[in-house]
Amino acid sequence: xxxxxxxxxxxxxxxxxxxxxxxxxxxxxxxxxxxxxxxxxxxxxxxxxxxxxxxxxxxxxxxxxxxxxxxxxxxxxxxxxxxxxxxxxxxxxxxxxxxxxxxxxxxxxxxxx
Amino acid sequence: xxxxxxxxxxxxxxxxxxxxxxxxxxxxxxxxxxxxxxxxxxxxxxxxxxxxxxxxxxxxxxxxxxxxxxxxxxxxxxxxxxxxxxxxxxxxxxxxxxxxxxxxxxxxxxxx
Numbered sequence: 001x002x003x004x005x006x007x008x009x010x011x012x013x014x015x016x017x018x019x020x021x022x023x024x025x026x027x028x029x030x031x032x033x034x035x036x037x038x039x040x041x042x043x044x045x046x047x048x049x050x051x052x053x054x055x056x057x058x059x060x061x062x063x064x065x066x067x068x069x070x071x072x073x074x075x076x077x078x079x080x081x082x083x084x085x086x087x088x089x090x091x092x093x094x095x096x097x098x099x100x101x102x103x104x105x106x107x108x109x110x111x112x113x
Numbered sequence: 114x115x116x117x118x119x120x121x122x123x124x125x126x127x128x129x130x131x132x133x134x135x136x137x138x139x140x141x142x143x144x145x146x147x148x149x150x151x152x153x154x155x156x157x158x159x160x161x162x163x164x165x166x167x168x169x170x171x172x173x174x175x176x177x178x179x180x181x182x183x184x185x186x187x188x189x190x191x192x193x194x195x196x197x198x199x200x201x202x203x204x205x206x207x208x209x210x211x212x213x214x215x216x217x218x219x220x221x222x223x224x225x
Binding site for chain 2 (some may be wrong): 045048093
């Protein structure tokens with residue numbers, strides 16, 4: 001597609017439920033990033049993929065968070081047993097390769113009630 | 114480790130005037146890139162300008178320009194002829210070692 005596509009754009013879930021957030025990067029982009037932005041805050045790095053591998057998982061807040069990428073394209077961020085502090089906008093971004101401009105999707109707004 | 118510091122949480126400027134947003138960073142990488150991103154209320158992050166650290170010449174994009182001081186690790190953004198559509202959160206960021214690190218942002222208000 002023309003840009004980074006994320007779904008769902010908004011998700012309300014009950015505490016304790018699992019959620020999956022999807023990111024479809026720009027075609028041909030090998031690098032894919034997940035960030036979290038809490039209300040009124042800056043961006044917190046979560047995880048980075050180069051192809052299908054994730055060299056840096058240091059940003060994942062807890063073992064309830066996991067991410068995968070298949071076929072060097074679509075990525076899924078999964079949050080298990082959601083907590084209220086997980087409420088945030090989850091932003092996905094992609095770039096052609098290291099050092100190239102990083103393009104962001106519009107984000108998935110997660111609210112845990 | 115990379116850090117990015119934006120010391121101005123909020124700024125305001127009169128329409129058509131010029132404003133400068135400050136940013137300092139720290140990195141141990143020799144090869145890195147600096148960016149300014151804009152985030153309007155729609156929350157879409159939009160690239161404003163990009164600077165390669167190995168280039169001495171300051172990047173410019175129409176009304177947007179940077180003052181890149183590599184020795185001082187400073188990367189400020191100047192917006193000339195400010196327009197109402199420039200109102201947004203502005204994030205300074207540093208890309209190095211395969212990671213893009215963001216500052217905490219500056220909220221820019223344009224006064225008509």
